[in-house]
Amino acid sequence: MIFKSWSLDSNQWSILIGGIGVLLTLIGFLIAFKLYKRQRKDSSQDAFNFFQSSLPELKKSIEGTIENLKEFTKTLDSDNFSNPILSASLNDKFLNKINLVDLNRYYFKNRIEKIQTFNDFLIDSNFFGDYHSYFTNEINYFRNNYLEKENIYAQWQLLRSNKFFSSMADNNENQEYKSFYANWVQNLNKNQTIFEFNQQGQPTNVKNRKELVESEIKTLAQDIFPFIQFSEKANDINLIANRVVAAYADISEMKEKVKSTFEKDISKFENVLNNLNKLIE
Numbered sequence: 029m030i031f032k033s034w035s036l037d038s039n040q041w042s043i044l045i046g047g048i049g050v051l052l053t054l055i056g057f058l059i060a061f062k063l064y065k066r067q068r069k070d071s072s073q074d075a076f077n078f079f080q081s082s083l084p085e086l087k088k089s090i091e092g093t094i095e096n097l098k099e100f101t102k103t104l105d106s107d108n109f110s111n112p113i114l115s116a117s118l119n120d121k122f123l124n125k126i127n128l129v130d131l132n133r134y135y136f137k138n139r140i141e142k143i144q145t146f147n148d149f150l151i152d153s154n155f156f157g158d159y160h161s162y163f164t165n166e167i168n169y170f171r172n173n174y175l176e177k178e179n180i181y182a183q184w185q186l187l188r189s190n191k192f193f194s195s196m197a198d199n200n201e202n203q204e205y206k207s208f209y210a211n212w213v214q215n216l217n218k219n220q221t222i223f224e225f226n227q228q229g230q231p232t233n234v235k236n237r238k239e240l241v242e243s244e245i246k247t248l249a250q251d252i253f254p255f256i257q258f259s260e261k262a263n264d265i266n267l268i269a270n271r272v273v274a275a276y277a278d279i280s281e282m283k284e285k286v287k288s289t290f291e292k293d294i295s296k297f298e299n300v301l302n303n304l305n306k307l308i309e
Contacts, residue, residue, distance in 0.1 A: 072134035075126050082122040083308050087301065089115035090156065094297050101287045101294075107237065111167055120157030123150075145306045152300040159293075170286045177282070180275035183268050184245055188213045191268065195261045205255040205262050212251075216244050241276040245269050 096112035103109035128150070135146045192213050195201055216222070222240045223231035234240055249269035255262040 071127065071130045072137070075128075075130040076134040076138075078122075078126055079131055080309055083304060085117050086122070087304050087308065089117035090297055090301050090304065093118055093159075094294055094301070097290050097294050097297070101290050104283050104287050114160055114163060118156060118159060120153040123153060123157075142307060145303050149300070149303050149307060152296075152303060155296055156300060166286065166289065170282060174279060174282060177275045177278045180271055181279060184240070184272045186268060187245070187248065187265060187272075188216060191261065191265055195259075195265075198261065201261065202255060202258040205252075205259050208252070208255065209262075209265070212244075212248055219244070237276065241273055245276075246273050249273060 092115050093112075096114065100109060100112040132143075132146070135143045139146070192209065195206060195209055217231050219231075219239075222234060222236050222244065224233045224235050226232050246269070249266055252262050252266050252269070256266055
């Protein structure tokens with residue numbers, strides 16, 4: 029036998045067995061390290077695969093959001109607008125299902141040229157991830173204030189109906205005031221720049237609010253002022269006209285602000301979409 033010539037004392041045997049133990053430990057460590065690296069590689073690949081599978085749906089929801097926001101800002105120029113509908117897929121919840129450390133490791137090792145785009149996307153996710161809540165708050169605030177001002181603006185109708193008839197029926201009213209007011213209402217109801225007309229030639233819907241307020245209501249508030257000293261009704265009409273003018277100005281300012289806000293959001297979403305397209309494979 030090959031080991032017959034070996035003559036080892038107990039100390040030498042201890043050293044030999046200890047050396048073998050160390051060698052086996054090193055071998056075990058190397059095997060464990062290799063398995064760990066393999067596991068890390070598999071985890072990174074799994075994270076990347078799930079990430080990629082989630083991007084097309086997110087892209088579709090962002091494209092839909094951009095389209096709806098553009099339509100909303102366009103209709104703000106009119107007075108017939110509705111809330112845009114945001115996709116339920118517009119969120120960053122899928123990122124919670126991914127180990128971002130593994131995903132970042134994958135990009136660092138396998139897509140180093142896209143690592144900055146990936147990091148930018150993670151930053152962007154803070155924006156679109158909470159957008160539903162942010163958007164709802166913005167729209168609710170806008171609508172509540174808009175409706176409040178709209179109710180005040182709608183009082184312009186009184187100027188050619190209740191207030192007008194009340195003034196005309198009052199025999200004690202100043203005749204110059206009544207003549208001025210009747211002439212104003214008559215000219216208003218004939219204004220084709222402001223109203224749409226039916227087949228009978230009667231004014232129906234307002235088609236130009238700006239012209240109504242700036243050319244008619246504002247003029248009424250100014251021109252009726254001299255009659256205030258003679259007529260309480262004239263004073264009342266002046267107050268209503270001024271409130272209508274102020275409400276319209278507030279509505280216009282609110283529209284411009286919300287339009288500017290959502291146009292900035294559109295720009296952000298377009299940037300997110302640009303980064304997203306670079307990441308999709």
